[in-house]
Amino acid sequence: MGNRQLTTARDFFDPWMNQSFGLDNIFHALQQFDTHQPPKYPPHNIIKTDNNYILEFALAGWKESEITVELEKNILKVTGKKADPEEDSGLDFVHRGIANRSFFSQFTIGDNIKIVDGNLKDGVLTINMDLIIPEEDKPRTIKIVSD
Numbered sequence: 001m002g003n004r005q006l007t008t009a010r011d012f013f014d015p016w017m018n019q020s021f022g023l024d025n026i027f028h029a030l031q032q033f034d035t036h037q038p039p040k041y042p043p044h045n046i047i048k049t050d051n052n053y054i055l056e057f058a059l060a061g062w063k064e065s066e067i068t069v070e071l072e073k074n075i076l077k078v079t080g081k082k083a084d085p086e087e088d089s090g091l092d093f094v095h096r097g098i099a100n101r102s103f104f105s106q107f108t109i110g111d112n113i114k115i116v117d118g119n120l121k122d123g124v125l126t127i128n129m130d131l132i133i134p135e136e137d138k139p140r141t142i143k144i145v146s147d
Helices: 009-017 024-031
Strands: 044-048 052-058 067-072 075-080 103-108 113-121 124-131
Touching: 052 075, 067 113, 067 124, 075 124
Parallel strands: none
Antiparallel strands: 044 052, 052 124, 067 075, 075 103, 113 124
C-alpha cells in the first residue's frame, strides 16, 4: 500500500480479503464500520454480561405499535415508523428536541445467540439475548493421573 492513506474500511481489509477463503461474510460485516459516519439514530447501548447481551435503544415518545423487532436468519432488525411530523394534529412547535423520525438499525447475530424477549419501558427499548455455549465448547479441566 505504500504511503497511500487508508480512507475506508474496504481499503484497510483489501490485503486480507484477497488472501482468504470462506471469510467473505466476516470482512463484509467489518466493512460496515466507518468511523467517519455520524452516530446512528436512535442512540443505543450494547451490554454484555457473562452469558447475556442486552441491546438498549433510547426511544422517548415511541409506542410499541410504532416499533418492529425482527430476526431474519442472523440479522436482527429494529425498525421504527412514525407518522409524518407535519401531521402532528396541528401542534405548533416552538422547539422540537425529541426526534420524531423513522429509523432502521440492524445487527449481525451469531449462531450461538438466542433472542429472549423485548420490552419497551420508560422510553427505553430493551432486547435481551442469551449466549448459548454448547457443552463441547465450554472449558473443561483434564484430570492428570500418574502411573
